Amino acid sequence: MYERKILPYLNCGLDLVGEVLYGKWKLRILWFINEGHKRPSELQRKIPDVSRRVLNIQLKELEEHELVSRTIYPVMPPKVEYDLTEFGRTLIPVIQTIGLWGDKHEDRLKHVIMKQFPEVVSSL
Amino acid sequence: MYERKILPYLNCGLDLVGEVLYGKWKLRILWFINEGHKRPSELQRKIPDVSRRVLNIQLKELEEHELVSRTIYPVMPPKVEYDLTEFGRTLIPVIQTIGLWGDKHEDRLKHVIMKQFPEVVSSL
DNA sequence: CACAATAGGGATAAATTTCCCCCTATCTGA
DNA sequence: TCAGATAGGGGGAAATTTATCCCTATTGTG
Numbered sequence: 001m002y003e004r005k006i007l008p009y010l011n012c013g014l015d016l017v018g019e020v021l022y023g024k025w026k027l028r029i030l031w032f033i034n035e036g037h038k039r040p041s042e043l044q045r046k047i048p049d050v051s052r053r054v055l056n057i058q059l060k061e062l063e064e065h066e067l068v069s070r071t072i073y074p075v076m077p078p079k080v081e082y083d084l085t086e087f088g089r090t091l092i093p094v095i096q097t098i099g100l101w102g103d104k105h106e107d108r109l110k111h112v113i114m115k116q117f118p119e120v121v122s123s124l
Numbered sequence: 125m126y127e128r129k130i131l132p133y134l135n136c137g138l139d140l141v142g143e144v145l146y147g148k149w150k151l152r153i154l155w156f157i158n159e160g161h162k163r164p165s166e167l168q169r170k171i172p173d174v175s176r177r178v179l180n181i182q183l184k185e186l187e188e189h190e191l192v193s194r195t196i197y198p199v200m201p202p203k204v205e206y207d208l209t210e211f212g213r214t215l216i217p218v219i220q221t222i223g224l225w226g227d228k229h230e231d232r233l234k235h236v237i238m239k240q241f242p243e244v245v246s247s248l
Numbered sequence: 249c250a251c252a253a254t255a256g257g258g259a260t261a262a263a264t265t266t267c268c269c270c271c272t273a274t275c276t277g278a
Numbered sequence: 279t280c281a282g283a284t285a286g287g288g289g290g291a292a293a294t295t296t297a298t299c300c301c302t303a304t305t306g307t308g
Contacts, residue, residue, distance in 0.1 A: 002293095002294075002295080004240065004241075004293085004294080005292090005293065005294090006266095006267095006293070006294090007241065007244065008237060009173050010234055010237065011173075012152070012223070012226070012227075013222075013223040013224065013225070013226025013227035013228075013230065014151050014152050014155065014219070014222060014223045014226055015152075015226070016226040016229070016230060016233040016234065016237065017222050017223070017225060017226040017233075018148070018151070019233070019237045020233065020236070020237065022146075022148075022295095023295085023296095024142070024146075024295075024296070025296095027138045027142070028136070028138055028139075031138065039254090039255090040254085040255065040256085041253080041254070041255080049133050049135075050296090050297095051296075051297055051298070052255090052256085053256085053257085053296085053297075053298080053299095054295085054296055054297070056255080056256060056257080057295095057296090064236065064239065064240070065236045065237070066232075066236050072255090075254095076254085076303090076304050076305050076306095077253060077254035077255080077303095077304065077305060077306085078253095078254050078255045078256090078303090078304080079254075079255085080254085080255060080256090087229070087232065090225070090229070091225065093221075094221055094222055094225045095138070097217075097218055097221045097222075098137075098138060098141050098218055098221075098222070099136070099137040099138045099141070100137065101137070101141060101214070101215065101218045102136070102137025102138055102139070102140040102141040103136075103137035104137075105140070105211070105214070106137065106140060108190075108211065109140040109141075109143070109144065110134055110140065112144070112188065112189045112190050113132060113134065113140065113143045113144065113189070115188065116128070116188070117128075117131065126263095126264070126265080128263085128264080129262085129263065129264090130263070130264090130296095130297095146265095147265085147266095148265075148266070149266095163284090163285090164284085164285065164286085165283075165284070165285080174266090174267095175266075175267055175268070176285090176286085177266085177267075177268080177269095177286085177287080177288095178265085178266055178267070180285085180286060180287080181265095181266090196285090199275095199284095200273090200274050200275050200276095200284085201273095201274060201275055201276080201283060201284035201285080202273090202274080202284050202285045202286090203284075203285085204284085204285060204286090
């Protein structure tokens with residue numbers, strides 16, 4: 001496990017949110033859990049770009065931050081389900097707002113993001 | 125300058141937003157510019173925890189992503205102002221939503237975040 | 249038996265982000 | 279003259295995050 005060396009800054013609401021949502025895949029993990037994809041293997045199929053290892057780590061952090069809960073079913077093969085906590089559910093409208101903004105401005109965002117990769121764009 | 129080696133994932137709105145807002149200070153930079161703190165030196169006073177160097181870098185990225193514009197006044201000592209573009213202004217309600225959620229759940233968030241730092245908490 | 253699916257962890261490397269120190273240049277004011 | 283404010287960048291190190299590879303264990307299936 002990695003031990004943080006620098007204390008977080010907790011000066012305002014934005015700082016606080018950053019501490020629990022900063023993570024490359026966290027927003028989508030929360031979103032897909034909310035949509036009913038609760039098992040780790042399901043989540044990985046929904047987000048093929050995460051490695052399984054990182055998915056586990058980010059799920060554990062979300063659990064420590066009390067945004068999701070973890071239920072283990074004593075069956076074989078093992079079955080685990082993640083659910084949003086009541087606290088985590090309050091975040092859904094926020095994530096939706098973020099995602100809708102991204103969807104609405106999809107073309108423009110793709111354009112400004114891909115400016116950094118001219119060689120890739122020209123090869124399409 | 126750092127050259128990215130891994131192409132960004134642009135599968136959904138959340139990915140797109142991540143590409144332009146992922147950065148430790150970007151949300152607050154946008155927020156403070158919106159509040160009228162437009163000059164780099166003003167921004168640094170509002171956010172003392174960023175180093176000036178990183179503030180410059182993140183401002184430049186925001187500019188490349190067309191969320192802010194940069195105006196240079198040919199005076200001495202130099203004067204530069206950043207403004208939200210019309211595109212950047214559409215983000216303000218999103219940032220507000222995020223910040224309000226953080227403010228509303230401030231106590232709980234501080235608690236779950238500081239669980240990782242028991243020694244710090246007990247020394248208060 | 250060999251293999252896939254299930255969940256998850258260790259060790260380590262790579263990628264990325266952020267920080268720190270130093271340097272340029274000009275003007276104002278003590 | 280010297281210090282401070284202004285804006286900004288280079289180089290390199292440190293911190294942090296993410297990725298890769300390999301391992302445990304159990305059950306069912308071909």
